[in-house]
Amino acid sequence: MSEHLSDTARKTTLTPLLENGWSLDETRDAICKEFRFGDFIEAFGFMTRAAIWAEKWNHHPEWFNVYNKVQVTLTTHDVGGLSALDVKLARKMDGLAG
Helix, strand or coil: CCCECCHHHHHHHHHHHHHCCCEECCCCCCEEEEEECCCHHHHHHHHHHHHHHHHHCCCCCEEEEECCEEEEEECECCCCECEHHHHHHHHHHHHHHC
């Protein structure tokens, strides 16, 4: 089971994500990002690739897709907020999005 991110871990791991387009959710302990692609096929391909990693790590995003946009929210429900798994999946998604 994951643990809630400590204050120190937040500073070191979230800052690069926030600089790369992620934002803190104002209503809960989560991070969000909207990915944009050339078309629906590219967006769906990204979701498929991300889903494989999410399943492998047993950590599943909250996401919403319309045409070429994918809105992602990451939080760890088991710990009631952000954990290292969210950071790991956010980094992976950034890499998959190119």
